[in-house]
Amino acid sequence: NAGVTQTPKFQVLKTGQSMTLQCAQDMNHEYMSWYRQDPGMGLRLIHYSVGAGITDQGEVPNGYNVSRSTTEDFPLRLLSAAPSQTSVYFCASSYTQGPEPQHFGDGTRLSIL
Amino acid sequence: EDKVVQSPLSLVVHEGDTVTLNCSYEVTNFRSLLWYKQEKKAPTFLFMLTSSGIEKKSGRLSSILDKKELFSILNITATQTGDSAVYLCAGTNRDDKIIFGKGTRLHILP
Numbered sequence: 001n002a003g004v005t006q007t008p009k010f011q012v013l014k015t016g017q018s019m020t021l022q023c024a025q026d027m028n029h030e031y032m033s034w035y036r037q038d039p040g041m042g043l044r045l046i047h048y049s050v051g052a053g054i055t056d057q058g059e060v061p062n063g064y065n066v067s068r069s070t071t072e073d074f075p076l077r078l079l080s081a082a083p084s085q086t087s088v089y090f091c092a093s094s095y096t097q098g099p100e101p102q103h104f105g106d107g108t109r110l111s112i113l
Numbered sequence: 114e115d116k117v118v119q120s121p122l123s124l125v126v127h128e129g130d131t132v133t134l135n136c137s138y139e140v141t142n143f144r145s146l147l148w149y150k151q152e153k154k155a156p157t158f159l160f161m162l163t164s165s166g167i168e169k170k171s172g173r174l175s176s177i178l179d180k181k182e183l184f185s186i187l188n189i190t191a192t193q194t195g196d197s198a199v200y201l202c203a204g205t206n207r208d209d210k211i212i213f214g215k216g217t218r219l220h221i222l223p
Contacts, residue, residue, distance in 0.1 A: 004155075031209070033211070035213075040215060041215060042201065042213045042214055042215035042216050043156070043201065043203075043213040044213070045210065045211060045212075045213075048209065048210075050209060056209075058210065059210075059212070090155065090156075100161075101147055101158035101161050102158070102211070103158075104155035104156050104157075105155060106154045106155050107154055107155060
């Protein structure tokens with residue numbers, strides 16, 4: 001049982017480049033979300049989805065896009081990377097929308113030069 | 114604005130000590146409070162609390178919620194070096210949003 005899988009684990013980008021962080025879960029979870037974690041800031045919600053075809057903004061959505069075409073996948077897109085987006089990104093999922101405890105992926109460490 | 118505040122931000126104790134971690138919250142349409150432990154990678158779930166005054170317990174860890182005073186505590190008794198981690202508290206609301214605190218970094222000295 002793979003749980004929540006994030007790829008890549010590490011990535012370095014130049015300012016202005018675009019990329020997609022992948023997140024997949026094999027638990028048939030309806031609720032998926034993306035967080036960023038910065039030193040001293042805890043986890044901040046970027047975007048979330050309560051099911052296929054439905055997405056919504058979290059606390060810090062600017063500069064990021066998401067889509068949810070299938071239950072399993074929830075990619076996060078950076079259209080034009082900025083140094084302020086240097087962070088560790090976590091994807092999480094749960095069976096239904098809150099207050100279910102979430103299952104987290106191992107994270108993607110992203111550096112923007 | 115919804116917020117979750119944890120204290121202390123960091124804590125160093127000796128193995129065998131008992132620690133209490135605090136989490137206060139201001140969450141509109143509050144639904145639940147969750148505790149996670151984060152070691153090197155992904156946070157792992159510890160407790161979910163929805164009712165006041167009912168203690169949840171798992172081994173040496175326990176937690177309780179006070180919905181009147183808007184706080185929760187996480188207790189760890191007889192601490193071990195393996196308890197060293199960042200402990201995260203999160204509040205959820207009825208709009209499906211989850212608000213995390215900044216975490217308490219706990220270090221257990223052997």
